Amino acid sequence: MKIRFIVLVLSCIMVISCDDDTNSTKELEITENTEQNTKITAKTIENIDYRDYALSSESQSAIVTWERYHELATQISYLKKADFSFFNGDLELLKKFINEFKTQMPDQFQTNHIISRNAIIETELLKLNENLTIDNISREEKLLNIKALFVAFSNLNYLINKKLESEFYNKIQPE
Incomplete structure (x- = not known):
């Protein structure tokens, strides 16, 4: 009788201890999966x-005919809202x-600096497309690509402003 009681207690202890290990392992796996699958939100992009750089009023009037620039600016504003x-x-x-973005560029902006900025924007657009469509890219990498596109577009705005400003000051003749 005593042996049966000891065997029963030992088997209960084994069952209880085995059950705890599997639960803690499952909790760890669930926690790791939820951390990896966190989504990029508008709040994350806002941070x-x-x-x-925003375009000056002179720059805005100079790019009125550049439709693809306006479309890219609109899409970047949607990207800031996590779309x-x-x-x-x-x-x-x-x-x-x-291709249409490059071909529709106004002639006055056909300078080496602005053309190189367009090439950088092209690279960042393609890179972001690739990283957003592949599932195993980390969230941090995607955020770095989004930031790189924002910086490239902002630098394009800066160069457009700078070009028109330098043209304005070159027109001023000393008396």
Whole structure:
């Protein structure tokens, strides 16, 4: 009788201890999965730190005919609200957009500095598209790509402003 009682107690202890190990392992796996699958929200994108340049009124009037610039500016404003539909869409449509963006650029902005900025924006658009469509890219990497696109577009705005400002000051003749 005593042996049966000891065997029963030992088997209960084994069952209880085995059950605890599996529960803690499952909790660890669930915690790791939820941390990896955290989404990028508008609040996260809003917290990205970069210097944002806006176009001057002269620059805005100079780019009125550049439709693809306005479309890119609109899509970047949507990206700031965590709408990735344009950037993780079809690659062929994105390449077509980039080609039209380059060909529609006004002639007065056909300088080496601005053309190189357009090439950087093209690279960042393609890179962001790739990183948003691939599942195993980390959240931090995606945020770095979003920041790089914001910086590239902001620098394009800065160069457009700088070009028009230098043209304005070159027109001023000393008396």
